[in-house]
Amino acid sequence: xxxxxxxxxxxxxxLFVAACASNPKPAEEAIKAAEAAINAAKGEAIKYIPDQVxxxxxxxxxxxxxxxxxxxxxxxxxxxxxxxxxxxLAAAAATKKEELTKDxxxxxGGLPKMVEAIKxxxxxxxxxxxxxxxxxxxxxxxxxxxxPGVTQMWDDAKKAFSSGNxxxxxxxxxxxxxxxxxxxxxxxxxxxxxAKG
Amino acid sequence: xxxxxxxxxxxxxxxxxxKGDTLWKIAxxxxxxxxxxxxxxxxxxxxxxxxxxxxxxxxxxxx
Numbered sequence: 438x439x440x441x442x443x444x445x446x447x448x449x450x451x452l453f454v455a456a457c458a459s460n461p462k463p464a465e466e467a468i469k470a471a472e473a474a475i476n477a478a479k480g481e482a483i484k485y486i487p488d489q490v491x492x493x494x495x496x497x498x499x500x501x502x503x504x505x506x507x508x509x510x511x512x513x514x515x516x517x518x519x520x521x522x523x524x525x526l527a528a529a530a531a532t533k534k535e536e537l538t539k540d541x542x543x544x545x546g547g548l549p550k551m552v553e554a555i556k557x558x559x560x561x562x563x564x565x566x567x568x569x570x571x572x573x574x575x576x577x578x579x580x581x582x583x584x585p586g587v588t589q590m591w592d593d594a595k596k597a598f599s600s601g602n603x604x605x606x607x608x609x610x611x612x613x614x615x616x617x618x619x620x621x622x623x624x625x626x627x628x629x630x631x632a633k634g
Numbered sequence: 635x636x637x638x639x640x641x642x643x644x645x646x647x648x649x650x651x652x653k654g655d656t657l658w659k660i661a662x663x664x665x666x667x668x669x670x671x672x673x674x675x676x677x678x679x680x681x682x683x684x685x686x687x688x689x690x691x692x693x694x695x696x697x
Contacts (some may be wrong), residue, residue: 547643554645557697565667572666621645625664631642 461504464512468500471519478523482530485537485604489529493522537603544610545598547631551617552587558624559584571625580620587616647696657685664696673697 475493483490500515559581562568568577594609614632621628649660657671665673675685677697682688 543643547641547645550643550645554647558647561665561670561673561697565665565670567666569662569664569666626647629643629645 459509461507461509464500464504464509464516467513467516467519468497468504471497471500471516471523474520474523475526478527478530481534482526484602485530485533486526489526493519493526496522534603537607540607541598541603541610543631544607544614545595547629548591548610548613548617551614551621551629551632552584552591554626555580555587555617555620555624556584558626562624569625572623576623580623583616583620587613587620590616649694649696651688651690651692651694653690655688655690657688660694660696 475490475497479490479493496515496519500512500519503509503511503515559577562572562577563581568574590609590613594606594613597603597609598606618628618632647664649664651660657674658668661671661674662668671685674694674696675682677695681692681694688694
């Protein structure tokens with residue numbers, strides 16, 4: 438009896454694998470589970486890590502495509518890891534949100550001070566009969582002309598933050614920071630340490 | 635020039651008075667026009683009583 442056990446087990450396994458390959462149920466359930474997990478995680482994640490959400494959705498689509506072609510083995514293989522990845526997505530989104538919140542807190546406190554300092558210097562230099570030695574008129578005019586744009590962008594960043602679009606708010610704030618650093622440097626002003634780098 | 639900062643984003647502009655400095659000269663350095671020294675004087679009224687009386691080592695705000 439013992440000598441038949443091994444071949445029998447092997448036979449059962451082969452039949453099981455063959456059954457899985459032709460049975461749509463496991464793949465269908467895996468796709469459903471993956472879709473539910475992605476939908477549950479993507480609400481927050483799409484705001485902070487849209488690329489990673491897209492990668493998961495592409496994976497789900499690949500599983501659905503394989504299922505549609507009746508390639509259940511491939512569909513199951515493509516879908517089975519997605520719930521786990523969706524769980525990681527939520528954690529990654531939380532980390533990114535924390536990082537963006539920290540950036541926003543810093544910049545929303547610091548940028549208005551930089552913009553005010555630039556405005557103050559531009560106002561005074563506008564009254565000067567002669568510009569400082571290290572500043573030519575064309576460069577000064579460029580800074581002066583750019584200030585309303587910076588103010589407008591700061592208003593836009595605050596609006597983005599108020600409407601819950603943290604990633605966009607931080608992206609705009611970073612652009613303003615770079616512009617403000619450039620303006621301060623052109624005007625020969627000291628750039629705050631927090632704005633460097 | 636010297637920075638006197640309490641936080642990393644403080645954008646206040648500072649100048650440390652050196653020997654031979656006058657508000658006129660400082661205004662010329664930062665604004666190109668000495669006659670704008672009054673802007674510096676006004677920004678430092680908490681520490682300057684007389685625009686002609688500045689001390690070496692004093693840290694002045696440059697608006």
